[in-house]
Amino acid sequence: MMIRQIKPSDNPVLAQIIRASLEEAKLALPGTTYFDASLDNLSEFYLAKPGRCYFVLEEEGQVLGGAGVAEFDSANKIAELQKLYLTAEARGRGLSKLLLGKCEQFAQVAGYHELYLESHHNLQVALQLYERMGYRSCQGLAGSEHSLMDRFFVKEL
Template sequence: MHHRIIEPKDDLILADIIRTNLKANNLDIPGTVYFDDNLNHLSDYYLASPRRTYFIALDDADNIIGGIGLAELDFMDGTAELQKLYLTDAAKGQGLSYKLMELVEKAAVDRGYKQIYLETHTNLMTAIHVYEKCGYKLIEKPNEVVHSSMNRFYLKELT
């Protein structure tokens, strides 16, 4: 796997990967990113600020196999939000999630963030395993949560 920063040409491919994953986990429901207005235009969001980034994961033939995002979190000082870690089915089971997590954590440190927050759902047990193995700690649901169907919330201090 190698990676690059998101480009507009990636938007629809990435939206399909995300929706496919959510549907496979019975999360194609209101209150998830599945119905976010900007899902088909993620590059607009991630390229609009130097405090954000989205890494596109590519296979050896330069096919998009997933990605991971990072953005400022408005309701916790010095905190970034890890966003939209998704892989194609063919890319799963190869340890790529861990590599993407390392990549986004380094990007967060480089941008001056002190901690990373994320939201997930109990249906995403594989993701929860990855997050916990990477040192993310379960926290109470913040009042400011936008995706109302999410039911697990994590925070990790960065060093």
């Protein structure tokens, strides 16, 4: 198993994993990442600027999922954890924790002081992971593109 940076050939499979996960959670709705214009071309977004990265989890040549970090509030050195999704078969193996740790490490090295994330009450397993990993509940920050999200967390790095 390896965690590596995104490349353009990952775009179709990652978009499929993210959409399938949102469909499973009954979140294939406007106001979620399901309808993001950049979802079908994640590599272009994450490779466009320093301070952004999308990590892909791969096992035996198969992409199992990924997670990203990008600027949210540069003036206050806040990054956002974005699009942490795994295939159904990859869940329950502690892989989200590995990806989250990799994202935290990247954000810290990139100079961010906090890592913010938005989630939804339907994603109970993810919410539990964030709490176990030291994220604290907070108010949503201004500037979000995902209006349906209703759970917000932040962690000091």
